[in-house]
Each structure stands twice: as C-alpha cells, then as structure tokens.
Amino acid sequence: MAKATQFSYRPGNFVLYKLDVRCKIICICLLSIMMTMANFSHLSLISAILLWLLYRSGINFCVLIWELKYFFLILLFVFTIRSLVTPGEPIPILKILGIDFFEKTNIGMVNHITITIEGVIDGGKVAWRFLVIMIMGLLFSCSTQTSSLKVAVAWFLKPFPLIPEKRVGVMVSLFVRFLPLILEKAHEVSDAQKSRCAHLQKNPVKRIKNITIPLLTKVFSCADTLAIAMASRCYNEDRTEQKILKSGYEFYFYAGTVALYAFILFYRAPLFLH
Amino acid sequence: MNISENLRMLVYSSLFAALIAAGAFLAIPIGPVPIVLQNMFVLMAPLLLGTKWGSAALILYLLMGACGFPVFAGGTGGLGRILGPTGGYLLGYIPAVCITGFISVKAGKTFWGDVIAMLIGSLIVYAAGVPWLKVATAMPWEKAFAVGIYPFLIGDILKIVAATYCVKLLRPMLKNNEVNVANA
Numbered sequence: 001m002a003k004a005t006q007f008s009y010r011p012g013n014f015v016l017y018k019l020d021v022r023c024k025i026i027c028i029c030l031l032s033i034m035m036t037m038a039n040f041s042h043l044s045l046i047s048a049i050l051l052w053l054l055y056r057s058g059i060n061f062c063v064l065i066w067e068l069k070y071f072f073l074i075l076l077f078v079f080t081i082r083s084l085v086t087p088g089e090p091i092p093i094l095k096i097l098g099i100d101f102f103e104k105t106n107i108g109m110v111n112h113i114t115i116t117i118e119g120v121i122d123g124g125k126v127a128w129r130f131l132v133i134m135i136m137g138l139l140f141s142c143s144t145q146t147s148s149l150k151v152a153v154a155w156f157l158k159p160f161p162l163i164p165e166k167r168v169g170v171m172v173s174l175f176v177r178f179l180p181l182i183l184e185k186a187h188e189v190s191d192a193q194k195s196r197c198a199h200l201q202k203n204p205v206k207r208i209k210n211i212t213i214p215l216l217t218k219v220f221s222c223a224d225t226l227a228i229a230m231a232s233r234c235y236n237e238d239r240t241e242q243k244i245l246k247s248g249y250e251f252y253f254y255a256g257t258v259a260l261y262a263f264i265l266f267y268r269a270p271l272f273l274h
Numbered sequence: 275m276n277i278s279e280n281l282r283m284l285v286y287s288s289l290f291a292a293l294i295a296a297g298a299f300l301a302i303p304i305g306p307v308p309i310v311l312q313n314m315f316v317l318m319a320p321l322l323l324g325t326k327w328g329s330a331a332l333i334l335y336l337l338m339g340a341c342g343f344p345v346f347a348g349g350t351g352g353l354g355r356i357l358g359p360t361g362g363y364l365l366g367y368i369p370a371v372c373i374t375g376f377i378s379v380k381a382g383k384t385f386w387g388d389v390i391a392m393l394i395g396s397l398i399v400y401a402a403g404v405p406w407l408k409v410a411t412a413m414p415w416e417k418a419f420a421v422g423i424y425p426f427l428i429g430d431i432l433k434i435v436a437a438t439y440c441v442k443l444l445r446p447m448l449k450n451n452e453v454n455v456a457n458a
Contacts, residue, residue, distance in 0.1 A: 025341065028353065032353040032357060036357075070347070074358075074359070074360070077421075078359055078410070078411055081412075081417070081421075082412060085411075085412055085413045085414065085417065086412060122412075126410075126411075130359075133353065133357070133358070134355070137353070137355075138344075140341070141341075141343055141344060153337065153341070167284065168334070168337075170284065170288075171284060171287065171288045171291070171330070171334050172337075174285060174288035174289070174292075175288045175291050175292050175295070175334060175335075176343075177288075178288060178289050178291075178292035178293075179292045179296060179345075181292075182289075182292050183296050183299060186296065186299075186300050204309065204432045204436075205432055205436045205439070207302055208302060208309065208311070208314070208432065208436035209436050209439055211300070211311075212311065212314070212436065212437075212440050213440055213443060213444070216293075216444055217444075217447065219289060220286070220289070220444075220448065223285045223286055223289045224285075226285055227281055227282045227285045230281060230285070231278075235281060
C-alpha cells in the first residue's frame with residue numbers, strides 16, 4: 001500500500017496544507033480547464049509555480065519522477081503519436097541522416113510516415129499540459145486529509161437534489177478505508193498462490209480466477225464485519241459534520257488563478273513559444 | 275441485529291469502488307501485455323451489486339479519481355486523467371455499468387446472459403474510449419483501433435470468461451452473507 005499511496009496525505013506546515021479544500025478543488029478544476037488553451041510560455045510559468053509549490057511542500061523530486069514512471073510512458077505515447085500523425089514539414093536532420101519510418105497498414109500496403117516539426121511541437125505541448133495537470137492532482141492528494149475531502153465532497157453535492165451528499169461522504173471514507181485493505185489482501189492471496197505454484201499455471205482464466213475468488217471472498221467478509229460494526233454503533237446519516245477550516249489565504253489563491261486565466265487568455269508569446 | 279439492506283449495499287458499493295481502484299494495481303503477468311483486473315471489476319460491479327449500487331461504486335471511483343486520489347491506472351489521479359487521452363474509457367464505464375446491469379437482469383442473471391451483458395459493456399467502453407483517444411491524440415481511425423482496442427481484445431475475452439465464473443460462484447455467497455449478517 002505504501003507503494004500505491006506514495007502521494008497520499010502527509011502532514012505539513014505549508015499554506016497548501018491549511019488551505020480550504022473547496023478552494024483547492026475549485027482552483028484545480030479551473031486550472032485543468034485552462035490548460036487546454038495553454039501554450040509553451042504559459043506552461044513554463046505554471047510549471048515554475050508548481051515546482052516551487054512541490055519544493056515548499058517537501059516532496060522529493062526523485063520519488064515524484066519514479067512514481068510517475070507509468071504516466072511518463074503514456075505521455076511518451078501521446079508525444080510519439082502526435083509527432084507522427086500531425087501533417088507538416090519533416091524534421092531536416094532526420095532526412096539528412098536518412099532516418100525514415102515505415103509502417104504496415106492492415107491491408108498489407110506500406111505507408112511512408114515522417115516525424116514533422118509541427119508534430120513534435122504539438123506533441124510536446126500536449127504532453128506538458130497533461131503533466132502539469134497531473135502534478136496539480138498530486139499536490140492536492142499530498143496536502144489534503146481524507147476527512148476534509150469527505151466534507152468538501154458533501155458540500156459540493158449539497159445543491160444537487162437527487163444525490164444524498166451525506167451518504168456519498170460516508171462512502172468516500174469507506175473507500176479510503178478499503179483501498180489499503182484490498183491491496184494487503186491481494187498481496188496475501190498472491191503470496192499464498194505463489195507458494196502453491198499457481199504462477200506456473202498456463203491457463204490464464206484459471207490464473208485470474210485463482211486470484212479473484214479468494215480476494216473477493218476475503219474482502220466481502222471484511223465488508224460484512226464492517227457493516228455489522230457500523231450497525232452496532234447505531235450508524236445513520238444524520239451525523240454531526242466536521243467543520244471546514246479556512247486558512248485565510250483562499251482569496252490569494254482565487255486571485256492567482258484568475259490572474260493565470262487572464263494571462264493565458266490575453267498574453268500571446270512570440271511565435272516559437274506557441 | 276437488524277442491518278438494513280441499504281447499509282450493507284452502501285458498504286459493498288464502497289468496497290467495489292475501492293476494488294476498481296485497486297484493480298489498476300493488480301496485474302496478472304500473462305503474455306506481453308499484463309492483464310489488469312480493473313475493467314473486470316467494473317463489469318462485475320453491476321452483476322454482483324445490481325445496476326444502482328454498481329453505478330454508485332463506479333461514480334464514487336471516478337469522483338475519487340477526479341479529486342486527485344491516485345486511483346487510475348499507473349497510480350495517478352486528478353481531473354487531468356479524465357480529460358486526458360484515456361479519459362473516454364473512464365467515462366465510458368458509466369453507461370457500460372448501467373447497460374451491463376440492465377441486460378443481466380433482463381436475461382435472468384443466467385451464465386450466458388452475464389457473458390452477453392459483459393461483452394456489450396466492454397464494447398460500450400471501447401465505443402467511448404476510442405473516439406476520445408482519436409481526438410486527444412489526433413491519430414487516424416485505423417491507428418486509434420490498433421492502439422486502443424486490438425492489444426486488449428484477448429485479455430478482455432479472458433477477463434469476461436473468468437468474471438462470469440467468479441460471478442456465478444460469488445452470487446450465492448453474497449446471498450448467504452446477507453442472511454448471516456442479518457442474523458448477526
């Protein structure tokens with residue numbers, strides 16, 4: 001579990017930790033949406049701010065890169081595809097070196113494809129945007145306690161008529177309670193299967209079944225125990241809610257987000273930074 | 275002790291949301307592409323919990339992911355993943371769960387009914403995911419199919435077969451638990 005939740009909440013004194021969770025969610029949503037319009041100059045500024053926030057939050061950059069390794073693969077994939085399929089001028093150095101790329105289509109013909117300058121620029125921009133959004137998400141999960149998240153989720157869902165916001169709040173806390181338990185049980189089941197040489201089993205369906213059935217049996221039994229425990233403690237949805245604490249810095253964060261929005265909308269950098 | 279059905283299903287639904295999240299980390303190394311159990315749990319949710327609570331589990335999972343919890347594949351989270359190139363698959367899970375549950379109930383929760391329900395559910399996930407992937411990465415249709423469907427087809431079929439057996443075994447167990455918990 002420690003591996004899976006490297007970016008779970010860790011205590012800290014930085015302003016991000018004390019900020020109202022609702023403010024963090026609103027700012028992240030707005031920034032995620034504005035990323036669709038960001039060019040290289042905007043991305044440089046936002047990345048610099050995020051790097052400063054990461055540094056001040058005490059997050060280890062090496063751990064960050066290691067934890068995001070799979071995400072970097074997705075980014076590399078997006079970058080490669082964009083570079084190959086965006087029409088435009090081929091990169092001169094590849095032409096000089098005689099590097100060419102070929103692909104076989106499904107009807108057996110050979111198509112000629114090239115890496116274009118436009119494609120590389122576009123791919124780089126899109127991959128950078130996704131990375132920025134991802135880092136914002138990580139900063140959020142590092143600096144937010146589950147209990148405050150639960151209250152914030154209930155607060156956001158309050159205006160929606162058909163959604164029982166308190167129930168969703170309880171489900172959020174149960175979800176966080178169950179996630180490490182499932183990973184722990186999965187590890188146990190996997191070890192037990194290995195000790196019985198189940199990993200040598202050739203039939204993939206049997207291998208999936210061998211993991212899934214014991215895992216689900218175990219976790220459902222835990223869920224039943226929890227349901228009994230909740231009922232024995234007279235659980236109901238009419239509970240005293242935790243209060244959302246404000247740090248006093250929320251205004252600056254909203255103002256900063258609006259300023260970034262204005263910067264992205266109105267500032268147009270020189271052509272090479274687009 | 276009288277435990278209401280609502281409370282039990284609420285706990286199960288949260289459990290399934292956590293299972294879907296954990297499914298992203300549970301990979302069975304078979305062949306070149308390891309089989310990730312996440313979409314199997316997504317399709318099993320409506321079959322074991324019913325359409326209403328299965329959808330609730332999935333929406334909770336997406337909500338947690340959107341809030342920045344590292345629950346999506348690769349241990350990442352955030353709105354960026356939902357708006358990102360693979361976001362179509364994540365959002366496609368919602369109609370897939372509803373329709374899988376609906377078909378399974380209409381087919382009388384039989385073995386073949388479950389298989390067909392899960393097959394259609396998988397198709398819906400691809401129907402939402404591939405066009406999204408095409409738009410996000412600006413690749414042509416044939417490439418989008420080549421990277422967004424073909425590598426996962428065999429794994430999906432294996433998962434559907436395995437999931438059907440698991441559901442067949444687990445349904446009576448949940449029914450027994452219901453009685454045991456109610457009598458606890």
